[in-house]
Amino acid sequence: MIKPRPLKNGDTVGIVAPSSPTRNLDSIEKSVKVLEEQGFKVEVGDSCRDRYGHLSGSDEVRARDINKMFWDKSIQGIFCIRGGYGTPRILDMLDYDNIRKNPKIFLGYSDITAIHIALNQICNLVTFHGPMTVSDMIDDFDSFSKESYLKAITSTEPLGNLSNPSGVEIKSLNPGTAQGKIVGGNLSLIASTMGTPFEINTKGKILLIEDIGEYTYAIDRMLTQLKLAGKFEDCNGIILGDFRDCEPEHKDYGLSLMQVFKDIIVPANKPTIYNVMAGHCNPKLTIPLGVEAQVNGDNCSVAIIENALNK
DSSP states (O other): OBOOOOOOTTOEEEEEOOSSOOSOTHHHHHHHHHHHHTTOEEEEOGGGGOOBTTBSSOHHHHHHHHHHHHHOTTOOEEEEOOOSSOGGGGGGGSOHHHHHHSOOEEEEOGGGHHHHHHHHHHSOBOEEEOOOIIIIISSOOOHHHHHHHHHHHHOOSOOEEOOOOTTOOOEEEEOSEEEEEEEEEEHHHHHHTTTSTTOOOOTTOEEEEEEESOOHHHHHHHHHHHHHTTHHHHOSEEEEEEEETOOOSSTTTOOOHHHHHHHHTGGGOOOEEEOOOOSSOSSOOOEEESSEEEEETTTTEEEEOSOSSOO
16 A cells, blocks of 8 residues: 655645535634644645535536645645535546555545545555544544544554543454454445445455444445445455434334344454444544554454554
8 A cells, every 4th residue: 555654743734625515614714723723734725615506616626626636746635624425426537646646645534435445446545534624623623533633644653452532432243353454434435336436345354334314224225235245245344433323214113223233244244343433423533544454353442553654
């Protein structure tokens, strides 16, 4: 894998909006301010202040922003401001040769998952599943999330054990141990790659999955799609992150989220942990994608055993 260099005080970070638009443009200025307070200079992409219906600018504007930020030698990191929807529309418009030649920290989650998969697989670039400026940083950026994020984007050593906040227990769904490179992110976006040139490859990998606001029948449908495509059979282990507001549509007879996991994931017999604070939750962990990790379903732990950044 190609590893970007760590960010340091005084580096320039580009902020982009590859998905949905920001409802309040004041949040862009707040994003700039909070990143400057962290010691970075900031370049604001055109997409951050643009809008095209439910998208943050046209496909051309959003793709150009990402391509430009990777091309620009004065920019050392690229942060997404929010998720929503839009990244699948620009996957075939990104300049992957240019991105491969100019590796930089790329940070986001949720809808940004589609870009993570593409950069991991096409460019062999390590990326970062972590907080976004408008969604997470500008109002109440808790100390746990901030510490995890800053360590991930600055440390040239393996991150080691990823621990939840105190009082939030990581649990086991399937016992055993597994090792492989972490891939994945948001389940809805992972499912949307199926049957496309950007379909996720889980062979020998540790698969990270999280989601938000989906009825459990929809989680069932998407997990079943991955199961039938052999994604659970191919992977070495599974990390289930946060599944906020994923409840049965019908409280009296709908399947619970845990029952769906037991029906679809448990039979794969892959070491699996759940309740990992990754995804649409606060606090949240920042997790590098594309590096070696170990999952232990016996002692309910996950460890990043490979450095994500160039030394």
